[in-house]
Amino acid sequence: MRVLVAGGGISGTVTAMALKLAGHEPVVFEAHPAGGDDVGAFLTIMHNGMDALRAIGADGPVIDSSFAAYGVELVAPTGETVGRREFETEGLDGPRTLTRATLYRVLLEEAARRGVPLERGRRLVRATPEAGGVTAEFADGTTATGDVLVGADGVRSVVRKLIDPAADEPRYTGLTVVYGYTRAGGLPAAPGIYRMVRGSRAAFGFTTDPAGATFWFARIPDAERPREEIAAVTTAGWREFAHAAFDGDPLPCADIIAATGDEVFGGHSYDVPETRVWSTPELVLVGDAAHAASPAAAQGASMAIEDSVVLAQCLRDRPDPASAFAAYENLRRERVEKLVAASAGQDVGEESGWLYAHHIDWQTKIIV
Numbered sequence: 001m002r003v004l005v006a007g008g009g010i011s012g013t014v015t016a017m018a019l020k021l022a023g024h025e026p027v028v029f030e031a032h033p034a035g036g037d038d039v040g041a042f043l044t045i046m047h048n049g050m051d052a053l054r055a056i057g058a059d060g061p062v063i064d065s066s067f068a069a070y071g072v073e074l075v076a077p078t079g080e081t082v083g084r085r086e087f088e089t090e091g092l093d094g095p096r097t098l099t100r101a102t103l104y105r106v107l108l109e110e111a112a113r114r115g116v117p118l119e120r121g122r123r124l125v126r127a128t129p130e131a132g133g134v135t136a137e138f139a140d141g142t143t144a145t146g147d148v149l150v151g152a153d154g155v156r157s158v159v160r161k162l163i164d165p166a167a168d169e170p171r172y173t174g175l176t177v178v179y180g181y182t183r184a185g186g187l188p189a190a191p192g193i194y195r196m197v198r199g200s201r202a203a204f205g206f207t208t209d210p211a212g213a214t215f216w217f218a219r220i221p222d223a224e225r226p227r228e229e230i231a232a233v234t235t236a237g238w239r240e241f242a243h244a245a246f247d248g249d250p251l252p253c254a255d256i257i258a259a260t261g262d263e264v265f266g267g268h269s270y271d272v273p274e275t276r277v278w279s280t281p282e283l284v285l286v287g288d289a290a291h292a293a294s295p296a297a298a299q300g301a302s303m304a305i306e307d308s309v310v311l312a313q314c315l316r317d318r319p320d321p322a323s324a325f326a327a328y329e330n331l332r333r334e335r336v337e338k339l340v341a342a343s344a345g346q347d348v349g350e351e352s353g354w355l356y357a358h359h360i361d362w363q364t365k366i367i368v
Contacts, residue, residue: 010104010304045066055309058107072087124137157289181216188252293336
């Protein structure tokens with residue numbers, strides 16, 4: 001089966017690798033000529049995301065390009081440490097932190113090594129069902145035909161609207177998230193752990209990589225602003241915006257931000273709490289296109305990777321795409337909507353085994 005994959009980000013690339021392993025012929029179409037959106041940010045792939053990568057043998061390159069996180073330390077607005085939680089790692093692949101740009105690179109390199117074709121500068125604008133398949137049309141006037149098309153095109157998915165023109169728009173979470181990196185000395189270190197700080201006006205988290213660099217993020221309550229205005233904010237503007245959110249707090253946050261140079265990136269946070277229709281007989285959604293979550297649970301990438309592997313299993317084991325898509329949705333919808341709701345309420349909770357202990361066995365046949 002020839003599968004067109006719209007989107008060369010995390011979910012699109014992993015979907016293509018999983019489909020290739022399942023015996024299909026994927027081809028990835030990426031809108032950007034190089035790189036992708038949000039490449040300046042960093043992320044953590046949690047236990048369940050690493051497990052899903054392991055299911056298709058793609059965990060090694062990610063491990064080699066990342067560093068481990070072993071737990072979370074909670075800090076009150078006074079600066080007092082009020083809690084610490086070690087991640088459960090018995091029988092699990094522990095979380096790994098890396099930049100989004102690095103993750104894109106290693107996944108694309110692994111996909112290329114496996115013979116997955118990637119076509120850049122191909123922004124999907126339309127997909128038309130035809131006898132026995134689908135024709136994709138791109139902004140540059142070119143077309144491509146396949147048996148099915150996978151929408152891995154992110155929170156503002158074109159494919160989601162093609163499947164259901166009445167689909168809800170992404171929901172603004174009320175937060176602007178700023179990420180940064182600094183190699184400045186003299187800052188508090190948090191090797192192997194995320195120190196999560198609740199400031200008087202915003203939340204902050206940081207960790208230290210093995211080379212001594214501080215990776216930090218700030219989640220700041222903010223009114224929604226036009227996309228053009230957000231896109232025009234400079235590096236200095238993001239740094240000043242984040243610094244102001246913690247200025248005066250008895251915490252290290254403002255000092256870490258002030259010690260950061262040009263490696264600062266920001267933007268509004270959106271989620272997609274429910275997508276009523278996940279598929280047609282020719283089109284299907286994965287990752288943020290189907291269910292974007294706020295960043296509170298650090299699960300966006302992990303859930304997308306889970307989707308990718310399960311969808312490939314369903315297309316491998318079910319007799320036709322329509323039944324495969326139905327099985328995939330049946331296996332995924334409840335889990336991802338629970339995660340999106342929990343993340344929106346910032347209430348993933350201590351009892352998070354339902355998230356982290358999720359296991360995918362590639363050899364298991366999908367029979368639902």
